[in-house]
Amino acid sequence: MRISEASRLSGVSTRLIRYYESIQLLGRPARTATGYRDYDQRDVHELRFIKRARSLGFSLKQTKELLDLWRDTRRANHKVLALAERHQRTIIARMQAHEAIIEVLGRLIQACQSNDRPECPILDGLADSRSRE
Amino acid sequence: MRISEASRLSGVSTRLIRYYESIQLLGRPARTATGYRDYDQRDVHELRFIKRARSLGFSLKQTKELLDLWRDTRRANHKVLALAERHQRTIIARMQAHEAIIEVLGRLIQACQSNDRPECPILDGLADSRSRE
């Protein structure tokens, strides 16, 4: 099938498919006589795998590792597990950072809403390094 | 003061200070006779403001808007408030996306930990598009 078909079936844009090939996340596909990329069902599976890993926040580097492990006739589970756990810890840390930000913003916003005077508690809060980071 | 001093006092790297100047987030500072950048206390305040806005996840573009509002003798509070509220909604959405990811990863990790067979539930979960995105 052509690249647009693979794109449609996988949900990955044609641009991105070519990019994934260029960084060797995907192997070079077969080519037609006139030089068009020719994909098969297996490629579509890999693209879906990539898409899903990306949607879970794995980097392209991690996605490549996962894909390699997947291609490797499903061996070395412990590596996959370690990678997933490490990634989960990263995402948890990021989420907690977001929580902290939301809390700070919430305080500033509230102070601003209950304020009639000309100065702005949000700007003051940003300027004031005594507020928690 | 020189750039390294401004960096030390603000916590913003010299590289970044120059970059912020190049994108006109900061104005061009005075120069010494030999061409060295010469900063004052006000610049340090602005750098700290920037650093804090960035740490709260505001983009450079938003940070510039906030900084401009701040320079504007503290007028137009409602603009600041709107910007902050919009940003908070963005961060909340991001945090929720993270939560969802953590949940999915948690399921996959747990399935993998309670699994003795050769196949890997994490890889299978990534491959299986029936799992929730």
Next chain:
DNA sequence: GCTTGACCTTCCAACTGTTGGAAGGCGCAT
């Protein structure tokens, strides 16, 4: 006076991930 080392300057490139455009070839319809 000359070297050493720590600073300063500029410019150009890398990183991550995705998207966009331009310029040209291919294939099928009218």
Next chain:
DNA sequence: ATGCGCCTTCCAACAGTTGGAAGGTCAAGC
């Protein structure tokens, strides 16, 4: 043959930060 929609390649942009290279400046030490 003309037009349309696909395909190809290459080059650039976005956000934000960091890194290196090649060179100028300034103080201290010998």
